[in-house]
Amino acid sequence: MKKNIKWLLLVSLSFVACNNDDETVAETPVTAGSANFSKYVALGDSFAAGYSDGALFKKGQDNAYPSVLALQFKQAGGGDFTTPYMEDNLGGFSSGGNQVPQFPRRSYFNGAAPATVSGTSATVLGSHVSGTASYNNMGVPGARSYHLLAPGYGNPSGLVTSPPTANPYFVRFASSNSTSILADALTQQPTFFSLWIGGNDVLGYATSGGDDSSPITPATGVPGVGFDGSYNALVAQLSTGGRKGVVANLPYINTLPFFTTVGYNPATLDATQAGQLNAGYAPYNAGLVNAKNAGFITEAERVRRTINFVAGKNAVVMVDEYLTNLAGAGLPSYRQTTVDDFIVLVSQGVSAKAHLTAGNGTAVPLQDRWVVSKDEVALLKTATDSYNITIEAAATANGLAFVNAKAIMDQLVNGGIRFGNYHMSATYVTGGAFSLDGIHPSARGYALIANKFLEAINAKYGSTLRPVDLGNYQIQYPASL
Known part of the structure; x- marks a missing residue:
């Protein structure tokens, strides 16, 4: 009997020891450290917007990594976080009652293969969201680094020029026809910002097979021409007055499921x-x-x-x-x-x-x-390496938190990431990290990104923001939402 009591006591003590870290996390007060999250603004492209399964839709926007960050910021004095929501969960744009082919509806998995949800998007091409003058989530699908600085990028008339000079996603919520994404972000006088941009500067070239229909943005050049000048201009203005924020670098394009799923010998x-x-x-x-x-x-x-x-x-x-x-x-x-x-x-x-x-x-x-x-992959790698040097140098020079997104992607490709009873990898459909378009994350993938951003913010600013439970985020959206 005494032996049984001793054994039970040992098991009990072991259980307490194993769970001590979790209890410590739960008991640690959530603080902002030296950061101020009262007015958070997120700038970026489709990743910031919450694009998933080949489209932008309301549920995906809810699970965008800036939205996840904003929820955790609230526990440390963060304010409201507004998003320019699409009209429904179908995704894409319509015109004259018909879906615009260039902006299709989202995909879902029908049990055998990706399929497209039925219906016509209620989000009309060229329409503008009414109500809020400006939005905290300034993520614009399709935007390149220099687009964030471009006046008139939200002007509806720019949608019909050749080539287009405007973006329909920014047209929806630009404060005026002449403003830029950066200008609208700074007008809000943010106390904290996130910036993850540059993927589209190489992605268009990659997704088109390097056929030169969408050239790689050159690294060198003045703002509005090259990546370096544009990125440094963005960070300089966002960091004015010692404003704090977090930036992220870029993974190699050919580590995404969009490029690795088919294989070279199909x-x-x-x-x-x-x-x-x-x-x-x-x-x-x-x-x-x-x-x-x-x-x-x-x-x-x-x-x-x-x-x-x-x-x-x-x-x-x-x-x-x-x-x-x-x-x-x-x-x-x-x-x-x-x-x-x-x-x-x-x-x-x-x-x-x-x-x-x-x-x-x-x-x-x-x-x-x-x-x-192989030669085009080398060009993409050279550009990405150059961009990443610029991004990390800007983070260091301006005292910003830095997220090594390239390392995260490398980990997902090489063995994956385990948490609790779950495992995530970059494997198409079953890996859990990516949506059905093979480029953008799933809801769980976005939550993982948010946690990595939170880690970087805590490390840089001494905050004690808590991670989210990745198990609470789904890996695939059903046909009906």
Whole structure:
């Protein structure tokens, strides 16, 4: 009996010891430290807005990381946090009673694959939200670094110019036709700000397969031209007077599910199919031998360009503009994909699965917009590295909290992140961190980001803000909300 009592006592003490940290967190008073959260304004792009599942919609906006931050700030003296809500949970814009194709409704998982919710968005393209003069959440989907400084970025007339000079999401809540996102943020006289911008400065190039329809923003240049000048101008004005805030750097684009889900070798063939394809590409391969013998290409390039299919899984044929131009010899710039290339999940509204099933990548080479090639990945990496140097230097120079979003993404890709009984990773659909568009986070992913922001704020300003329970946030939105 005494042994049983001793055993129970030991278990009891062990239980208390194991839960001591949680009890300490619960008992620690929530304080702002040296920060002032009474007027928080968030600037950024679609991530700040709460974009998810390929669209911006009300429920997603509720779960945006700035909204999650604002709830935790309230416990330390934070004020109200207003959001320019879309009209419903369908997402996108309508015009004349029809959904605008460039702004489709959100996706949901139907049990087998992503599908699109039915209905027509009540958010009319070019409309303006009535009521509040300015909003705390200034996240604007599609915005690049220099767009935050651009006067007239919320002018409805700029939606019909070629190219457009305005953004329909900012048109909805801009205080005037001539204002900028930064100007509207500063007019509110914030006491604390968050800034996470730069993703779209490289993302447009990446999602279009590097086909140059959406060039990478150059690093150098004056505000309104290059990333460095624009970003430093943003931080300088936001930090005026010693105002405190938090900024985040950028992950590599090719770590997102949008670029990693399809894989480089998605073509599964039988022996007959492989033989037929090899016969079709035999003249091309023979031409490469002739080009090599004539000294037009090296043996290494000949091998790299040679097309060969086998029974089983295969790399697909792609057009690669970085290969030696052999048009004069009547040869196109074809090669098969490698592990260093990334086939995009969707291109111009068509899924890669549907596109590949139709014979593309085998009998018909994939065009540039479908693949981010090794050379294009290198360009994206160079730009992102340069942006991140600028972001961290600006944070240091202005005494701001800094979030290493690149490290968070690396962790999600390499093993994932565990919390309680849950595990999150960057795996498409099942990983829990990303929504169905393969680029933007799920609600749980946004909550994870918010917690990382809270950690950085606590470390920099001595605040004791509490993290949110990630288990309270869903990983997929159902068809009906």
